Amino acid sequence: MDLTHRQEQIIEIVKGNGPITGENIAEQLSLTRATLRPDLAILTMAGFLDARPRVGYFYTGKTGTELLTDNLKKLKVRNYHSVPVVVNDQANAYDAITTMFLEDVGTLFVVDKQASLVGVLSRKDLLRTSIGQQDLTDVPVHIIMTRLPKIKYCEKDDLLIDAAIKLIENQIDALPVVSQDKQSFEVVGRLTKTNVTKAFVELVKNDHV
Ligand code: ADP
Numbered sequence: 001m002d003l004t005h006r007q008e009q010i011i012e013i014v015k016g017n018g019p020i021t022g023e024n025i026a027e028q029l030s031l032t033r034a035t036l037r038p039d040l041a042i043l044t045m046a047g048f049l050d051a052r053p054r055v056g057y058f059y060t061g062k063t064g065t066e067l068l069t070d071n072l073k074k075l076k077v078r079n080y081h082s083v084p085v086v087v088n089d090q091a092n093a094y095d096a097i098t099t100m101f102l103e104d105v106g107t108l109f110v111v112d113k114q115a116s117l118v119g120v121l122s123r124k125d126l127l128r129t130s131i132g133q134q135d136l137t138d139v140p141v142h143i144i145m146t147r148l149p150k151i152k153y154c155e156k157d158d159l160l161i162d163a164a165i166k167l168i169e170n171q172i173d174a175l176p177v178v179s180q181d182k183q184s185f186e187v188v189g190r191l192t193k194t195n196v197t198k199a200f201v202e203l204v205k206n207d208h209v
Contacts, residue, residue: 001046009029010036010049014058047067047071080160083189084188088112092138094136107120107123107192109176109190117153117178119145125145153176155178156179163196167196
């Protein structure tokens with residue numbers, strides 16, 4: 001994040017004199033406390049300074065990279081996932097391909113009659129089936145999907161970074177976001193590599209670091 005000249009001055013004062021009150025920082029800059037308030041709020045939110053009630057401001061000593069890491073570790077799956085696109089386990093491969101095109105997704109989640117997750121279908125699963133000779137309307141998705149318990153999934157409250165690690169380690173494009181109910185999984189979202197990329201871009205654009 002680009003700091004203003006005044007914000008840099010504040011950091012230098014706190015570095016040298018912390019813990020120091022807002023009043024005292026203002027005095028040193030010959031400004032009023034009210035004038036400084038937005039700068040102090042920004043520096044505290046961005047993590048450069050720490051404010052303790054009745055004590056004052058401390059310099060956290062964190063580098064830009066450490067602050068970026070801190071912010072990354074706060075992101076949750078619930079704020080970044082997309083809506084899930086599901087097909088019934090009785091659907092056929094032709095239907096699944098059509099759904100992929102119509103919904104513009106690369107991964108479909110397969111659910112049973114009770115709407116519980118039973119499988120995952122990717123582009124390659126369907127391509128593999130398509131290069132065979134059979135009529136795609138004769139191939140039920142449940143015979144070509146990746147099924148439980150092999151499915152990697154995440155939950156809304158998981159950290160985005162943990163979900164991203166699962167995508168990378170398992171070399172897959174998407175995770176179903178599930179809500180667990182006893183033994184079954186309800187699909188409540190879809191977390192893709194695109195979602196993670198968007199979060200990364202947003203983090204830089206918002207410039208919280
Ligand atoms: P693509 O087939 O387009 O390269 P993936 O890399 O996501 O897409 O899928 C590769 C394989 O991993 C496929 O066989 C797919 O069924 C399986 N797969 C995809 N997502 C998951 C998941 N969340 N859990 C387990 N297996 C998955």
